[in-house]
Amino acid sequence: MISAWIRVIRIRFLLASVISVSVGLAITWWYTNNITIVDAILTMCGVLALHASVDLLNDYWDFKRGIDTKTHRTKMSGGSGVLPEGLLKPAQVYAAGIVSLIIGAAIGMYFVATDGIVIGIILAFAVLSIYFYSTKIVNWGLAEVFVGIKGSMIVIGTYFVQTTDITEQAVLGGIVIGTLSSLILFITSFPDHDADKAKGRKTLVISLGKERACSILWIFPVITYGITIIAVCFEVFPIFCLLILLTIPLIIRSGLKLKQNYDKLINLIPVMSSTLYFSRITGVLLIVGFLVNTI
Numbered sequence: 001m002i003s004a005w006i007r008v009i010r011i012r013f014l015l016a017s018v019i020s021v022s023v024g025l026a027i028t029w030w031y032t033n034n035i036t037i038v039d040a041i042l043t044m045c046g047v048l049a050l051h052a053s054v055d056l057l058n059d060y061w062d063f064k065r066g067i068d069t070k071t072h073r074t075k076m077s078g079g080s081g082v083l084p085e086g087l088l089k090p091a092q093v094y095a096a097g098i099v100s101l102i103i104g105a106a107i108g109m110y111f112v113a114t115d116g117i118v119i120g121i122i123l124a125f126a127v128l129s130i131y132f133y134s135t136k137i138v139n140w141g142l143a144e145v146f147v148g149i150k151g152s153m154i155v156i157g158t159y160f161v162q163t164t165d166i167t168e169q170a171v172l173g174g175i176v177i178g179t180l181s182s183l184i185l186f187i188t189s190f191p192d193h194d195a196d197k198a199k200g201r202k203t204l205v206i207s208l209g210k211e212r213a214c215s216i217l218w219i220f221p222v223i224t225y226g227i228t229i230i231a232v233c234f235e236v237f238p239i240f241c242l243l244i245l246l247t248i249p250l251i252i253r254s255g256l257k258l259k260q261n262y263d264k265l266i267n268l269i270p271v272m273s274s275t276l277y278f279s280r281i282t283g284v285l286l287i288v289g290f291l292v293n294t295i
Contacts, residue, residue, distance in 0.1 A: 007082050014052065017047045019030060019147050029290070033294065040158075042146070043157070047154055067199045077196060101131065105217075108126070112196050116164070119160065138202065144203070151181035156171060184211075221278075225248070228241050247285065
């Protein structure tokens, strides 16, 4: 039972939110040399609860719509497989998703009370978009946009909770992290193309077609590296943030492999894995870039 819950929450993907919050905290430390530990812990717990909620509700709705029974599940795509395998009941997963959403919203409301309307706006966006993600947002073709905005808002919100301010560092850092998060959704939608399309979902891969979508992959690292380089040149980011350029070989390898294997499920698995590693390592290096400068 415990292993089933671990699967359905998709622990490995929660790391994206851990990195997002950590980037916000790293920017805070670099900019102010101060962090309120209790608020940092509450922020992390709230964000993880909201992230778990969207994964749980997504699994529930994909099962109800018959998507997860049509996909070829891999460790990177096709849902958790918990509901098609009968390891948990749909009602249990839905209830867990709602409870996680309530927990995340409750923590968010605490920060609304202490820090004001800005957190309220971010929280309202998060709650509404999480609840309607699997039933509306993905049908409108806005899934990648939602994930990008979500990642950005986590960084900005984390910084705001600590400083009650929004700076260009937090905004640009948020865009970088949001772009990396959106990339993961983009790459993992390749093997789910047929099942998603048959059930009315829209993704970039579905809108463009698999072959044309391969070229879109390069936009994500261009945004990530471009913003960072420009921010360093204008002294908005510390120079050590250029450490993220170390991941260039990894994304080049992933992009070239995707072009060769976009329609081959087995060969797509290592491409998805290497893209995930690119996203996570780049995010961690951005954190290091801010922290090394303070040391």
